[in-house]
Amino acid sequence: MPGSIEICNLRNIRRLKFSIPDRGVWLLTGANGAGKTSLLACLRRLGSANAFPVHFPSSLRSERLDNHATGTVTYEINGTYVAYAYRGARWTPRPRSASHLFRNFGYASVTYVGATADRITPRPEDFDTRHVKTVDRQILVAANQIFQTDKFTNLRSINLTRGIGNNAFVLALGTTPQTYHSEKHFSLGELCVLKLLRLLKDVANNSMIIVDELEMALHPRAQVELLRYLEKQAKDKSLTVIFSTHSVTLLKTINHNRIIYLERQDDGTINPVVGCFPTYAIGNIAAEEETLPDIMLYVEDLFARDFLNAFFELFVDEKYGDPTLRPSAKIVPVGGFNEVVGFLDRNRSVLPASVRQKAVLDADVATETLAQWQNAKNHAKLARHQELKGYIAFLPFTPEVGLMDYAASNAMGFEQKVRERWGDNQLQVRSIVGKYNTSLTGPAKRQAAKKSINELMDYLKTRTQGTDELVREKLSGLYANLEWATYKPEFMTLFGSLT
Incomplete structure (x- = not known):
């Protein structure tokens, strides 16, 4: 029967409350330092008395080195608790009378499997x-x-x-x-899988199998086949398989309800996000199997993504005459600016250094939000922004406001450009553009611009039988071409810093 584990003040974890999942295969993932290895060690303790000494060794030279004295690991099932802490020489339970609690979790055995290169090479005298x-x-x-x-x-x-x-x-x-x-x-991947298969053949029903990043030595196709085999074995034998991984392939293959993402909060607390989509867990980092772009940009919404895509295409056309030299870029819409910055902060440790990453926020964040933080003396948010300053850039406009300001400044000329873009001389958008009040400022202006954009998109979708995606992409491309001369210096600087 599933229970829970609470880890406090151990290694990088201030607090992690983890509900042990039920039978089946579960992928455990998270950024480096999110506590995956520590959590696996605590899960291993359900069946191995040596788990803590193996995974949390203390220095024999100094009590100030690798000291776990402040750490506690608390196990709970059916309202009964036992807490383990390091007390000088070894990890001991409190209360001692509850040390038998692990039997109540109902696992016939708990086995840990890692990607170890240990090989047995027979000596001639041993080999018969x-x-x-x-x-x-x-x-x-x-x-x-x-x-x-x-x-x-x-x-x-x-x-x-x-x-x-x-x-x-x-x-x-x-x-x-x-x-x-x-x-x-044998290759490392072959040997690790063979050892795992041997274990699975003999493991008792209702056991727990902990697999620690074994996929690192496997080709993506082999990763998928291994996952499918584990799923079948888990079903046939009622196993709980917890597979720690960073693999894009595995995260994109398994049912997203089986993904557990360990998300680090600002205060050091780790929050397990169960059932998240793979794009959230891995930062939308691959359009193809294990293929990473040269540049990853995180933005607030779909309009910002399409605007930035359009300006990026103009940038590479301007800078790279040879198509083979053009960098690839993936632009990911995340949510509000706080979510964008948090997403960037997490994924800096997930992607390799070869992938240049930056959050590109709407102009209003720079002109309004930061000023509000200054006035409110919100030092925590300002400090975080300052810490990530090198990874944050700003659009020279807020997408909807930029488009509507341009359209309203020359409604007749904008209508003609829309007709050319869609190849339809009967399109009439001046009446929509004319409703937009250019004298507004701040949030009121952004709200008005979004309202006008929505009305414009609804009209174009109805008249041209286009989708949201197509209409938004065409409007973004139209605006980029119209305003490239105006904003070229800003975008050459923004993209140039990433290439």
């Missing part, structure tokens, strides 16, 4: 071909399926020690006399 055995067919079939090969049909194993055993994999080469390849000839 008479002790070579055929590997269970379930493992052979699964390995061939996961790696899309047939070579594991010749997989064998050998017990190198007597008694408790030390099983090593070998691969028969089909020679006469028969010769073999030892584990040192």
Whole structure:
């Protein structure tokens, strides 16, 4: 029966309350430093008394080094609690009478599997071909399926020690006399998967399997095949599989309800977001399998995205005569400016340094919001903005306001440009543009501009049978071409700093 774990003041975690998920495969993800490894260690403690000493070792040289004295890990199930803390020499439970609580979680076993390169290479004196055995067919079939090969049909194993055993994999080469390849000839990914398959074959029903970033050594296709195999095994054996990963492929493949994203808050609290869409978990970082753009830009909404896309195309046309030198860019609409900045802050640690990232906010954030923070002496928000200042830029306009201001300044000329853009000389937009009050300022002006834009888009969609996406893209492209000469210096500076 699922329970919960609460981790406090341990490593980078100020507080993390985690409800243990029910049966099935769950992907655990988050930025570096979000607490995934610490959480896996605490989950491992459900079945291993050595989990804390292994994952949270303390220095034998100084009590000031790697000291976990302030950390606590509290387990709860059915209203009963036990809290573990490091008290000088070892991790001990309080109350001691509740140390048996782990049995109540109902797992037949709890097993941790990581991407380890440990290999067993038989010494000549240990290797006796008479002790070579055929590997269970379930493992052979699964390995061939996961790696899309047939070579594991010749997989064998050998017990190198007597008694408790030390099983090593070998691969028969089909020679006469028969010769073999030892584990040192397997790739890291192959060896890790083989060990996991062997574990899954023998694991008892109702067990928990913890998999720590094993996919790092696997091709994306093999990652998907492994996920599907784990899902089948979890269903057949009522397993709880918690798979820690950064893989775009896995996050895009699994049902999003099975994603658990560890989101770090400003105060160090970690908030598990269960069932989020993969784009939220990984920052919308791949349009293709594991393909990253050269530039990632985070904006507030769809209009900002399409406006920025249009100006970016004009920028690369201006700067790069050779198409092969053009950088790729992905522009992601996130939400309000606070969400954009938070999204940027999280994803700086998710994407590699080769991907240049920046939040591009609407002009009103610079002209109004920052001023409000200054007047209100909101030092926390100002400090955060200052910390990320190098990663934040501003559009020279607020998209809807910029478009409507231009249209209202020359309604007849704007209508003609709209007709040219859509190839329809019967389009009439002057009456819509004429309703826009250019004398407004601040929030009132932005609201009026959005109202006029919505009316303009509804009219164009009805008359041209276009979609929201198409109409918005055409209006953005039209505005970019009309105002490129005006805003060229700003955009050359903005995009030039990223290339």
